[in-house]
Amino acid sequence: MQKEIKDLEQQARQLETTTEERNHLFDKARQYGERFLNSLSEKPAYVDEQSMGKGVYDLPFDEKPKDFDKLLDLLHSEVDTPGLNPASGKHAGYIPGGGIYPSAIADxxxxxxxxxxxxxxxxxxxxxxxxxxxxxxxxxxxxxxxxxxxxxxxxxxxxxxxxxxxxxxxxxxxxxxxxxxxxxxxxxxxxxxxxxxxxxxxxxxxxxxxxxxxxxxxxxxxxxxxxxxxxxxxxxxxxxxxxxxxxxxxxxxxxxxxxxxxxxxxxxxxxxxxxxxxxxxxxxxxxxxxxxxxxxxxxxxxxxxxxxxxxxxxxxxxxxxxxxxxxxxxxxxxxxxxxxxxxxxxxxxxxxxxxxxxxxxxxxxxxxGIQPFRAALEEKLLLTRYFYDEIQEIDGIEVGPEPELSVAFFRYVPESGSANTFNKKLVNEIHRDGRVFLSSTHIDGTVYLRLAVLNFRTHLEDVDLILSVLKEKIQQLT
Ligand SMILES: Cc1ncc(COP(=O)(O)O)c(C=O)c1O
Missing domain, CATH: 3.40.640.10 (Type I PLP-dependent aspartate aminotransferase-like (Major domain))
Structure with missing residues (x-):
């Protein structure tokens, strides 16, 4: 029995890593994180891709170990590319998430x-x-x-x-x-x-x-x-x-x-x-x-x-x-x-x-310290007010009540045709474009678009981009 135990131990010990292996994994993961964060500003907020991460299934679990580089490549193409990018400052749909870096270190x-x-x-x-x-x-x-x-x-x-x-x-x-x-x-x-x-x-x-x-x-x-x-x-x-x-x-x-x-x-x-x-x-x-x-x-x-x-x-x-x-x-x-x-x-x-x-x-x-969190939250409140004022400069835009916190909602009312159909098309166009992300909702049967500012990376330039994408898409659809 001892021999059997020792044989199994030999195999089980693969679950422990050496310092060298850990350094290898950690360096690669850190580089991956750096590449992701450093390219965020050029990345779209939403990627509307047909395959929708299906490639994940191309690497099924089996008895054999796999190469970390290959796994990171798959993460990049199948996980961190398609769909919504909540880490992006240009994500202002739903309730945006954040992802401050020290939390990753803590995890x-x-x-x-x-x-x-x-x-x-x-x-x-x-x-x-x-x-x-x-x-x-x-x-x-x-x-x-x-x-x-x-x-x-x-x-x-x-x-x-x-x-x-x-x-x-x-x-x-x-x-x-x-x-x-x-x-x-x-x-x-x-x-x-x-x-x-x-x-x-x-x-x-x-x-x-x-x-x-x-x-x-x-x-x-x-x-x-x-x-x-x-x-x-x-x-x-x-x-x-x-x-x-x-x-x-x-x-x-x-x-x-x-x-x-x-x-x-x-x-x-x-x-x-x-x-x-x-x-x-x-x-x-x-x-x-x-x-x-x-x-x-x-x-x-x-x-x-x-x-x-x-x-x-x-x-x-x-x-x-x-x-x-x-x-x-x-x-x-x-x-x-x-x-x-x-x-x-x-x-x-x-x-x-x-x-x-x-x-x-x-x-x-x-x-x-607490201070930058407070500043970021105050900034988000003001950015929403700013958006609320600016969006009303677009002819045909109808807004909801003044935002209480950092959500504003609005819709475009076309001169003819169904406003609901128009606004659904508008949000779909924004998603297809992907540079920024907004979501829509409906209140008592009326379709509205929403801006929710809560990502810590959302700043004035992002809200300006959201405004210009909205103007562009409305023009294209009218
Ligand atoms: C007001 C409110 N309550 C509850 C939830 C659900 O929270 P979670 O998605 O963290 O489960 C949300 C999510 O957006 C929310 O905005």
Whole structure:
């Protein structure tokens, strides 16, 4: 048996790399990253390619090792070329992502050292780093000491956990789920509707409260509806407000909603996945006044803090409520329970083993300091205002309300023919061209184009290019 073990060891040891091999891999990967970043400004924001990365399947997994150069070539042609380039400053569709470089270094370090950040006992320093990130965001939102949270993969999962915590905190029993009511607007992100399904609350009533002409929830209509529902014997459960809707960037009146939630003893959640980090700016603080009244909030560092994808956060004002909802113990983990100085992420989220997400947030905040983040966010707000003013100089353009944050929407109304058909063609032409990327949406049957400025690489020259591409395409289509 020993001989067999030794033979297998010989083969298994291929999984360990030598310093020489590591240097080889790292140098090639670093050069690849440099080539990618240094050519970004010339690269299109969108590549409309027929094959759509199909070449990935040309290299199936097999028993044999493959050459790293060949794999990088495939990454370049099949992965990093077709489709949307979220790293580009000319990407202003959907909600743009970022990808600041120190986060990549942090991910590298986190993966090499592979610290176990599920429980405090196993990696106390790493858990402190994560808790420090959570505390910083709790302070930003204005939650008191005793608040808690967890770092999620994104906003969808943060919203899902929030709904589960609200459900558990209400003490509602499954037999009454069909009497529960969740209040929001039609502009809430669709992941909230998914969360309702995943949390077992699909039989609950989802009330979409009317909005004003800026697409913000009407607080008086909300209160009226809550009262009517109570009268009918329904159970108002939670309000899901938005601080920056995805489609239009609208911020619900959080201060008034917070007061209503308090009067009616409802869990008040704010989805600030997109808008939350604008709290670093004076304007953001002003428009999101009252966010501190909420019981929980979603905020996505992979949006407003420009981190690479895979970074969301749920914040909960009363940390014990989060713990009560998410904590579970296991016999085999009994040794870990003796380390109690800090909360363990596994006690505050559905995850146990997880990526050390905090490092990719902690490192850039420490390396750069907070100031450049604030400046970048202020710049994005102004760029959106600038775009909103400039686009109105084009004859035939109709705009939505003045942007609250960094989303503006607009459409071209042709002298004849269907405006919807025209605007769909316009967005398709922009995608085919690829130099810049915008996305479209529809509101009550009307098609609009959206500009969403949130990539840290988007600056004045990019917005000017977006404006000139729009002018050019409108001219071509009219
Ligand atoms: C307001 C809002 N909530 C939730 C989400 C979903 O977040 P994620 O894509 O990180 O899951 C988004 C995504 O754009 C969003 O804008």
């Amino acid at each position: 590298y370090l986190a993966a090499v050292t592979n610290r176990y950040t599920g429980v405090f006992f196993s990696s106390p320093g790493a858990v402190r780093i994560e808790n420090m990130c959570i505390r910083w965001m709790n302070d930003l939102v204005g939650y008191p000491e005793g608040a808690a949270g967890n770092l999620t993969s994104g906003g969808s999962i943060a919203n899902l956990i929030a709904l589960v915590v609200a459900r558990d905190n209400s003490g509602i029993k499954a037999k009454d789920f069909n009497r529960a009511v969740i209040y929001t607007t039609r502009q809430v992100h669709h992941c909230v509707v998914k969360a309702i399904k995943f949390s077992g609350l699909q039989e609950a009533t989802l009330r979409t409260i009317p909005m004003d002409d800026r697409f913000c929830m009407k607080a008086d209509a909300l209160e009226k509806q809550i009262k009517a529902d109570k009268k009918e014997g329904l159970i108002p459960l939670t309000i899901f407000a938005s601080a920056g809707t995805t489609d239009l960037g609208a911020v619900d009146p959080l201060d008034e909603i917070g007061a209503i939630a308090e009067r009616h003893d409802l869990w008040f959640h704010v989805d600030a996945a997109y808008g939350g980090f604008f709290l670093l700016t004076d304007h953001g603080k002003e428009v999101m006044k009252g966010i501190e009244k909420s019981d929980s909030a979603t905020i996505d560092p992979h949006k407003g803090l420009f981190l690479p994808y895979g970074s969301g956060a749920l914040l909960v004002k009363d940390g014990e409520k989060l713990y009560d909802s998410q904590h579970m113990s296991a016999n085999y983990l009994q040794d870990t329970y003796k380390a109690t100085q800090e909360a363990s992420p596994a006690d505050l989220s559905p995850e146990l083993s997880k990526h050390f997400r905090g490092l990719r947030m902690w490192l850039p905040l420490q390396l750069f």
